[in-house]
Amino acid sequence: GAVVSQHPSWVICKSGTSVKIECRSLDFQATTMFWYRQFPKQSLMLMATSNEGSKATYEQGVEKDKFLINHASLTLSTLTVTSAHPEDSSFYICSASLPGGNTEAFFGQGTRLTVV
Amino acid sequence: DAKTTQPTSMDCAEGRAANLPCNHSTISGNEYVYWYRQIHSQGPQYIIHGLKNNETNEMASLIITEDRKSSTLILPHATLRDTAVYYCIVSPGNTGGFKTIFGAGTRLFVKA
Numbered sequence: 435g436a437v438v439s440q441h442p443s444w445v446i447c448k449s450g451t452s453v454k455i456e457c458r459s460l461d462f463q464a465t466t467m468f469w470y471r472q473f474p475k476q477s478l479m480l481m482a483t484s485n486e487g488s489k490a491t492y493e494q495g496v497e498k499d500k501f502l503i504n505h506a507s508l509t510l511s512t513l514t515v516t517s518a519h520p521e522d523s524s525f526y527i528c529s530a531s532l533p534g535g536n537t538e539a540f541f542g543q544g545t546r547l548t549v550v
Numbered sequence: 551d552a553k554t555t556q557p558t559s560m561d562c563a564e565g566r567a568a569n570l571p572c573n574h575s576t577i578s579g580n581e582y583v584y585w586y587r588q589i590h591s592q593g594p595q596y597i598i599h600g601l602k603n604n605e606t607n608e609m610a611s612l613i614i615t616e617d618r619k620s621s622t623l624i625l626p627h628a629t630l631r632d633t634a635v636y637y638c639i640v641s642p643g644n645t646g647g648f649k650t651i652f653g654a655g656t657r658l659f660v661k662a
Binding site for chain 1: 584586588591592593594595596599635637648649650651652653654655
């Protein structure tokens with residue numbers, strides 16, 4: 435099946451710094467990618483829809499100025515957590531689907547962010 | 551909001567079939583039933599999906615009731631590695647632009 439890859443797999447950063455997470459579709463082009471956040475023992479929560487060549491669409495309650503999304507090419511979307519705080523520590527996951535209908539979503543392996 | 555209802559957790563003996571139920575009574579005519587699973591500290595993994603016919607692949611079988619208001623995912627011979635959270639999701643069949651919204655899922659424990 436199609437492959438979606440995230441980098442890094444884990445990152446530790448200091449409070450107040452910014453962290454960039456990359457999401458790549460390795461063998462297909464994705465005009466749309468999705469970013470999720472998952473806290474321990476909870477389900478995945480959709481944060482935003484990343485659209486190639488245009489602004490991301492954020493879910494209610496997600497701060498667009500804090501979670502910057504850039505989808506500069508058909509195979510790469512990035513999520514930047516700006517001015518990170520300990521409460522931003524979480525598991526961040528991206529997904530993408532093949533173009534066309536009746537297809538499944540492919541998920542990255544996730545990025546574990548710890549803010550100290 | 552998730553449109554499905556699943557049991558919080560289930561146990562299954564290794565080697566036996568695991569039957570995971572899902573209720574989706576408000577499913578629309580153009581919505582598919584998707585199943586994903588998430589093993590601890592990994593991204594979700596696609597298992598199977600269907601519209602109204604039963605489906606089978608190398609991982610599992612999906613049984614959808616005739617009225618499409620519920621479905622069952624069947625892992626025919628569960629192994630310890632099948633221990634995971636299983637998510638049942640209804641979606642209009644991803645065209646690349648449809649969101650996958652996760653509910654709480656079912657935590658399946660496969661025991662030796």
